Amino acid sequence: MTQIPESRAYDVVIVGAGPAGLAAAEVLAGLGASVAIIDEQARAGGQIMRQPPRSFIIRRWLPGGLYGALKALLRRVETQEVTWLFSTTVLGIEPAEAASGFEISTLSGNTLGSVKAKRVLVAAGCHERPVPFPGSLLPGVMGAGALQGWLKGQQMLAGETVLFSGTHPFMLLVASQMIAAGASVKAVAFAQSRRDFLFGVLRRPLILLTHWRVFLTAAHSLWRIRRAGTRIFFRHRVNAAEGSAQLSEVSLTPVDHRGSGTAGAEDKRFTVDRLGLCYGFQVSSELARQAGAKVRWLEAAGGWIVDHSAAMESSLSGLYVAGEITGMAGADASRHEGTLAGLGMASSLSLNGIGKLSRVGARARRGLAREKRFAAYLNRLSALPPGLLGAMATEDSILCRCEKVTCKTVREILATHPEVTSPNALKLLSRVGMGFCQGRLCYANAAASLIAAGRVSPENLQPFEARWPVRPVPVSAIPATISDGRCT
Amino acid sequence: MKSYDALVIGGGLTGCASAYYLAKRGSSVLLAERNEINSLASGQNAGSLHFQLEHRLLQHGSDKGGEFARILPLNAFAIQLWQTLESELRADLEITMDGGLMLAVTDAEVALLKQKNALERSFGIDSELLTAAELRKLAPYLGEDVQMASYLAEEGHANPRLVTPAYARAAKRHGAILKTGCEVVLLKPEGTGWIAQLRNSPGEEIETVRIGMVLNAAGAFAAEAGRLAHLHLPVFPLPLTMSVTERTKAFLPHLLQRAGAKLSLKQVAAGNVLIGGGWSSRFERSNGVPDYRRRPRAQLDKIVGNIALATKAVPALAALHILRCWTGTVGVTHDELPLLGEVPQSPGYFVAVGGSGFTLGPAYAALIAELMVTRRTEHDISIYSPARFDHINNFMASA
């Protein structure tokens, strides 16, 4: 690993050191391209392979056969000649006006920097989708992914007693990992019915063959969960998270097949320290959008997903995309897309030796097709039932957590402004999306409230604008170079 | 065919406010906005209520400064409107008029301030020069190298997110019809009035209406809306940029500007500090040519320059984060004066467009509505008339 001076030029800059970024790096570095990998985290691996800090030496930090290929990939890339820029946030990507190529603006610590690249790969992954409900901001209420990250990253227990609620089977995995680590998981509650799950599999029985490892892992998780005495509920949603300064109690409410149902006598209450939620994921495509790539709204696939060619090139020439931002499909699909993007960039850069890799490409394409089929199944299975959001959000629930905008405020603004039809107009009137996260978290909920009010159809949605800086920048990081302000 | 007394092109501040003042005076009004209400400059601007001559008007020397100073009578009228606007529109617009400071850091700026003050006083704008010692009392948050400032008690800011929608609601209360997703695509004189074609999205169906008068309130697109009636209106779109910090506790009660540099600063009701002052962004291209309809692209070096200036004026900003930068397009004329009045060659075609259109939008609107309905105005606005482009429009006139 090398520490590099700023504004260096590379053949390729890869944003995101997860499976997609690593797979692309492997191809490109293998062909002799100069490659820099930038990641916000302090180590490589992305969300799924979240590594323990170097100071912890743990032999099997990721149990389970699922991760074998990814771990091997990480080890291989770590021995390659690539530049790692960790703990570095990309703030924006500017296509060069005249020539081809890009300038990538970065923030590390309190320093603004930039690197140049002939090609850029954005492989920025995804984050969990928050949903508004009473108590959603109480400390102790977390995304299941965040709980898992905690578990993986620090190898310590997030909380003593845990409850999971959501729509995504990912909860089973995290629940079982937490049990293995010594937590007491009280229950895992799905909004869907048991039949939804069974029929999902029965409709595509081949999936059992192609993805037996996943099902095996799921079965193993289930077995461990059952053995620990954890209850599994179907057709239940969170009603409220309660506690004074910290979560202490969670209530679950039964729902119908649309996800609707009001709190009442059949509610179940649990005393817990942590609530792990997973109502699906949202892709982090804001950087690709800021650069100027075309996107498309596909809620079930994670929101604003980036259009791309078979070689993974976006509508913006020279800007490639791979991984979740092309549509949620999991780590293996990301890895295959990364390989294809690496090959696409290699061929557009006319790197020597690419001819030898045709088999690698064919394998990745086959693998990707297989994973996309599974992703379609999983995304359909974990999609929010149509009435769920409406049933969960009360008037006082927080729709935008950064600006503390309630569902009631949004409803009232829509009522007094019947002409509002776009999320951007709603943002301007309500401050939804104006805070620290810049709408990365609340966009889907804002869009859902416009759709529910009949103001816009999903086909006509527009994203919030994405501009430099895509993450907040400390003012103190801005150099005080220009003092007379004459430059225009 | 439906008919109206007036068609207003554009649902920005000027258009919505004009619709309000027209409807209040009893006209039947149709406002057509091709995007959404308040979706362009009027919702994207910095919200400064600046009544002192700005840096951009001062930077070209005293001769030009004298010419640009002809805007000042409008400023005086605008101050009156802003002072009563919240009760007039029955809405909280986050208007504060707690004073504005134009800062001088360099000696050249000190000289500029003195010259500016003399000019303003001759137009009845009572700005006052404050020494560094006086500033330390009035504005302890200022950086050490501020030598002098020109203070005007009426300056301040209002929230652009709220003002135009409030005018729109008030216009509707008075019976105006506001159509969004509705683009004016053709204007033809007919009899004593006009025939207008409107294209409604998403269906794209064309609707034809008969109208008595047209008001071009299309902002940066005023030239385009002029061509709909075969007129040349020399309005140029300029791409600008803004930045905003995270919220912080109230510490900055004034509007700040610099005399010799592009800077405006204010703290809004929510606690965020807005940083602007006229730094440019850049038009995106579509098929190789600059496309004014797309949101301009932010330019990193300009943003950095803007924020560096801001931190010099108010060092406490260094403890905050920049949350977001945005861009917008403003329409200005070559002489920095608004285009306000009827086009002589095209009776019944009015225009109200100009820079500083947030500060002056209510004034533009009130005056143009008065002119359209009564054929005259109490304040003399003849120097802003589109008649100054007669030499061009004499070739264009259809009549």
Ligand SMILES: Cc1cc2nc3c(=O)[nH]c(=O)nc-3n(C[C@H](O)[C@H](O)[C@H](O)COP(=O)(O)OP(=O)(O)OC[C@H]3O[C@@H](n4cnc5c(N)ncnc54)[C@H](O)[C@@H]3O)c2cc1C
């Ligand atoms: C970043 C920025 C900061 C600024 N800061 C300040 C400030 O601090 N103080 C200040 O006083 N001024 C400021 N300004 C200037 C001010 O914002 C503008 O002068 C003012 O908002 C113009 O208002 P408008 O109604 O004329 O135009 P707009 O708000 O642009 O409205 C024009 C409308 O017309 C519509 N339209 C155009 N053509 C058609 C058509 N054919 N059919 C239908 N609709 C059409 C457009 O869609 C648009 O909505 C700033 C501007 C920018 C961009």
